[in-house]
Structures are given as structure tokens and as C-alpha cells.
Amino acid sequence: MTDNKNKNSLPEPSISIEASDRAGASIDVSIKPKKLKKQQRKKALNFISLANIVAISAIFAGGFVYVTLLPHETKADDENRYLTKFPEFSAKSYASGEFTEGVADYFDDTVHDRAHIKEFISDYIMQLKGRKYGADGEEAELFGSGFEKKAAVITTAPVTTAASVSTSVTTAVPEATTAPAEEAPADGELTNNILIVNKRGVTLYSGAWGAEQEYASYVSLYKEKLPDVNVYSMVLPTSSSFYLPEKYQNLAYSEKEDFDRLDAALHNVIPIDAYSILDAHKDEAIYSRTDHHWQPLGAYYAAQQFALTAGVPYPELSEYETVTLPGYVGTLYMYTQSATLMNNPEDFVYYKPKTPVTVTQYNTRFENPVAANLLLDPSYMANSGYYMVFGADERIVHVNTECKNGRTLVIFKDSYGNALLPMLTGSFENIYLCDIRYFDLNAVDFINRVGATDLLFAMCSFSAVGGNRNCIYNNLTK
């Protein structure tokens, strides 16, 4: 076959070149017509181009199938949110561009196996950006640039309300907020700078810069207007105070120093020192490693300090049923997409009071009462956590307990305060839990209306000295 082929094919044209210095030595050089060579080269380059087109087209085709035809995800456990739903069509939504954008958002947001792709990004692609800083087990990653100092102390009464955060892309899970962005203070005051070190995310505290005086004056105003009510202020430290290794401590300001100044500025308001008791228990799991909140155990100790000061009974931890949710990856992962946090989940441990309570939930105008549970059932989200257990902030909750001591407590809080509620069900007969940011009544009228004997302001440092503090004042003017 090969011979036949050779026979049939014409011999390649060649010329013989004889070496001039060596008689008889010659080499044969084959001649290919230039044109033929050019054509063959063009053919080869065209083949490469074709292969290139086929490869990229295959990716487009595969991507098309993946994005459109494979099952769409409906929820993101790691972000505690439902993913974007396909928008409903209406002439109005089309004209505004909402519909078309919604369609694009739907396909972008609900990609099949989204969680694993995100894990791949965290584990491999984001690692290519650089190295962790430092050594000796204290390697750090910084998200954000550090902290922002305020130029001057604001002394005028604020009129703004905290901005609510919404996104057109995400759909919040009922009874849960999608992100801790609600805590984000007004523009230019505090920043959400996060340091990840020792497998823990720490939101860096950036100082009060005089705002603690404002907070103190607002809270004192309540006491002035409610002379017969015991008014307490319990500003809660964040993990920034307890878990920054020494070499990173200059990345954050001292919460303790600001708390001392704040407490000194209170008038007739009773300060609750949560800092010391939390500091004493910092080796226990009182703060979440992957979330910007504390753990319920931290709330237990802080509430204990409050109960002690308020002179009310306080049950031992053993009187609660302990529930452990393993595999918890909280809000700091959502912020940072850090592989360190994703690959080092934690237990979320919470405590259920054994004594029965009656819980009623109202809207932020104290209307539409509905029966509710003290703690939510987190089972419908795999990685449930803080919000899934303690619920959303945009509501007023009334808890009637078996502690018949005639004491009625109103708590004005941020999301940190949610964790206090179950801990105080053995201490007060009635508890009203109100969020300072989502409250549509005059606060004094409300407190009088429910016959409060005690009023507690319980929020983390970021709220007390950040933009949320303005809500405390604004709630007096509604």
C-alpha cells in the first residue's frame, strides 16, 4: 500500500548542491513551490483559528446550557437568603427597566451549584491575589483599609434616620435580614473593616470621636422625660476588643475607653458594664468567629450583668435547653468571601428557656398583633445562624412570662439586643423588644402605653456611636 502510494506520487523536485571544497560531497535540497508553502501555512493558521473558534463557541454553548437549562438554585445557605426570583411582567415594570434587569439578575443569581462555585473561587482563585500578612499562626487578611476618623464632634441634634439597606438583586428571607449592612452607619463615620486572623473575622472598631457624648445625651433625654422609669444603658463591645492579636491592635480603637467616656456622660441613666463580664469570659465562645454578632453565650453573660444591676432574678444556664447548630458560617463570610472563614465553620449554640412564654409580634407601629415563637426554627436553612434563630429586626415583640414580679421591660436595641430576649424571660413579667432603627411611634408614648418600669438601651458599639445613634433621638420626635 505504501509502496503503491510512493510509486504513484511524483518525486519531489530537488537540486543537488556540491560542496566546492570537498569533491564528491553533495546534498539534495528539496524545492517546494513558494505558493504551495504559503497556502499550507495559511491552511494551518486557519485550522488553528477554527480550533480557537470551536473552543470558545463550545464554552458559550456550554455556558448557555449551564445558565439556562440546568436547575436554578433558589436559596443560598451560606448567605442566608433566597436567591432572585424570575420577575413578574407588567407594563410599569417593563417601562422602568425593572423587568428586564430582573430577568438578567435572575439568570446571574441562580446559577446551578452556585455554592460550590463560590467555594472554588474562595479556595483557589482569590488565593491568587496575594499572600496572607505575617506569620506564626497569626497570618492576617484585611478587608477594607483600616478605620476612619471623624473630623469633629457633632453637637447639633440629628434629624436623619438610619438608612435601610435594600438590594434589587437579593430577596430577603422572611424573618431574616440578608446582611449585617443594617449595622452600617451613616456615610463617612464608621467603616466595615474586617481583619481575618486566627480563623476569626474581626470587625475593626474605629472609635467614637465624640459621638459617645451624643449617644449619652439622647439616652439621658429619655430619663428626663420618663423620671419614674429605670433607664439603663448597656453598650456592648464587639469582638474587636477581645480577639485582636497584639500586633494588630493598632488597627482598632479602644471600645473600653469610649465606653468609659460614654458612661461618665450619662445623666441619671444607669450604666451596665457588659465589657468587664465579657472580658472575663472571653476564652469561651461568646463571640462568633464568622459573624459580626456575638454568640448567645455572650448575651447570657451581658444579660446576667444587667439583671444583677436591675435587681431581678436570673436563671442559671442549666435551666435552659442548649441547642447546637454545627457548620455555621456567618455574615463575615458574606462580606469577605474568605476561604479561611468558609473552611472553618463554627457551632452556633443557643439556649431555649424551659418555662413557657407568650410571644406576640407587632409591626413597627405596634399594630397587627400575631402570635409568634420566641426563637425561630432554623431547620429550613442548612447554615442557620443569628438571624434565623432570633428573627428579623423590623418588628416589635412582646413577651409575657411566668415571672410575675410586676416588672415591665422595654428594650431599645440593634440586632445584638435580639439575643438578650430569651435570657431575660426569667427576669421580667413583660418584655417589649423594639429596634431603634425600625420604630414608627413616639418612644415615650409607647413606653408609657405599655407601662414600662424599666427601659434598657442595648446595642453594640457600632450602633451606639455610629449613625444608628440618631435613631434614638429621632424616636423621641415621632
Add this chain to the structure above:
Amino acid sequence: MVFSRLFFIYIFLPVCLLCYALARGTKAKNLVLIVFSLIFYAWGEPVYIFLMLTTAAVNYGAGLLIGKYQGQRGNTAATVIAVTYDLLMLGVFKYSGFIVENINALFSSSIPVPDIRLPIGISFYTFQTISYIIDCHWEKVKPQKSFGKYLLFLTLFPQLVAGPIVRYSTIEKEINERKIELSDVSYGLNRVALGLGKKVLLANQLSIIADSFLGNISSSTMFGAWYGAIAYGLQIYFDFSGYSDIAIGLGRIFGFHFDENFDHPFICRDITEFWQRWHISLSTFFRDYVLYIPIFGKRRKYGGLFLVWLCTGIWHGASWNFIIWGLYYGIFVFIEMLIGKKRMKKIPVVIRHIYSKLVIIIGFGIFYFEKLGKLGTFFKTAFGFGENGFLAVQDRISVINNMYLLTVAVICCFPVIKLVKQTADKHFVTKAAVSSAAAVAAALLLIVTSIMLVASTANPFLYFRF
């Protein structure tokens, strides 16, 4: 619609490419492109599409009149009417709020500030149509008689919303007839992948650094201010040149040859050269249509220069910092003009590089801060009068955390790909090897970029706001 989202890459674009491939003949292909361009624009701007269509109709009509009344008064009248209309629309939709705000501030008046959303791409398609009208007036091009073909020129989706500003003369022939080679399609696809990679893998990541340090400028150290401004400059470059890559690549796939919009601007040795390499389609637009407007009499050389840089600033946004930014560059170009090309060349190259980079970095600082107070803080901090010292631990952590990203970004500012290609093209074997490697690299880049897009919500290109 933006390019850097899965919906565009894996739904809109494949469907468009398939329809385009199935269409037979230039007429059918043009129709496919017009339909998809209108869908593309209407996706984000269902209402403003009527504004764009009206602009197209007005300028198409004006073009016909210019052609009809060649050498007569009607020619000038049609030109003036069309250009006035175009500038008026741009003024109303882009600058009315800014103008009223400044009038109110200046005269303590309280004229209600119009709250008009900026139609996407208006700055780009307005300039395209102005160039068409003036070129018709100057008889550089013949007015397009087919409305469909004119509409295709104006609405062609690859360059519709963020440039480059494509002249009619550039694609005039290709609108009527174009031949698409395999090498065009493969080049175009690779260029699209490169652009997406620049945007998603570099610009988006650099934006995190820039926002961290410039966004919190009052807490930044001196190092942080410079570091943030450098990151921001790189971000803008990869963002905008990435968009141009996608536009040029898509154009090539469809058989159009758009001019380059960026030519490695950071390797420039002076500011004049920088602007010959940065956003070339805008610079040449101003050079050709604004620089020699005879409104400054004998001083038109300098007057024109001032006008060009004022316009360059204003074009980028309705805010004072953009005006300052434009004039800032104008001053350096003016100084370089005074020094003269020959004397500039005598200055050691190293010094020229240091000078131009410093000017450019500070320029990006001006570009970033729309609030003048913050811009002042930036200047104070950058020049050592800030309150936070020279260097802090957060600066060191950020640099280490992003060291590979920054290294790759800096390398990508050099014409590495261009040099490799030029060298490889000299021999068939190396050319084939590099072409094969480019195909593999483009495929990988597209996959990695797509993976990254899964984790992010839509991230609009920065130049959308202009």
C-alpha cells in the same frame, strides 16, 4: 445591559452570534445587528431608546439635507440644527442638574434641580453622530441614504454604551459590504475574552483596594493615598480598556474593524503622549472637531487647547472635579507645548517617566473625588500633611494580601502581548505556536472570568456614568 454579566455572555451573545451566523448576506446580517442592538439598549433603557431613535432620525435627516444642499446655505443650516440638537440633548440629560445646582449656589436662587437619570451611552452616541454630521458637512463622507444602515452605525451594540467613539468613516464601507475571515472571528473572540478578564479579574479586584483607601481618605496614610490612587488608576485603565477590547473584539467578529482606543498609556514619557495613548477616540474627536474652532481669534492655538481640556473634563461627568481634572491635564500639556518637543526629549527618560506617572496618579485622585472637600483631604494626605503618618500596618497588610494581583496588573500595563505577537509573527512556527497558546489562554480566561461572575452581582463598567 452590561458585558460583564453571565446573562450577556451566555444568553444574549450566543443567541446573537447564532442568528448572525445563520443570516445570509450583508443585508440580513445588518438586520440581525440592528435588532440585537436595540434589544441590548432597551434592556436597560426601555424608555430612553426613544431618545436614541429620535436622535438617529434627526441626524439621519440632517445628513440627507447636508448632502442635498451641498455648497448651499441649507447645508450649514442642517449642520447647525443637528449639532445644536445633539448638544442640547446631551446638555439636558447630562448637565441640567449640575447647571441648576451651580446657578442656585451662585445666585442663592432655589430653582428646582431636575432629577434626570443619565441615559446610558448618551455621551458616546452623541459624539458619534456629531462626528458624522460634521464629516458630512466637510464632505469627508457621503451622507448615508439608508436609515437602516445609519441606525446600524449609531446603535451597533459593541460600542454603543461605552465606546470607543467610532467614526462613520471608519466603518462606512463595512456597513455596506464586509468579509469575515476565520482569523477575524478567532481574533475577536480572544479579544472579548481578554476584555472580560481585564474587567472582572483585574479592574473589579483593584476597585476593592481603591475604594478601601480612597473611600476612607481621612484615615489613610500618605502611602495609603498614593497606593489607593495607583490602584484606582489601574482599575480605570483595565475597566475602560477592557470594555474597549470587548467592543473591538465583538466588532471584529461581526466584520467591523474599529480603531484602537488604548495603546498602553502608562508607558508614556510625558502627558501629551499619555493622551495620545489613552481613550484615543475621544482625544482625536476633540482634536478634529473642537481644537480648531475659530472662536479665539489669534489666540486660537491656546484658546482651542483650553476648550479641548475643558470639554474633556466636562465630558467625563457633571461635577467640578472632572472639570478640574480636564484643566489639570490641559495645564501640563500646555507646559509641555511651551517647553517644546525637542527640549522635552532632552530631559532624561527616567525623569520624564517619573514626572508623567506622578501627574497621572494625582490625576486619578482628582478623578475619584467628586466631593471637593474629600479631594482637599486627598491632596493634604498625599503630600504629607495628613494626620495619619506615612505608613501603617493596614497598608502593609493590604499590599501583601494583594501582591500578586498588583504585580500582574502592572505587567499588563506593558505591551507584553503586542511584543510577543510581533516577535512570533516573524516565523511561521512561532506564529502558529503563539496563536495556539492564545486560543488556550482565551478559553481559560473566559472560564475563570465566568466562574468569578457567579459570585458577584452585576458590576457595571465605570464609564457607563459618563
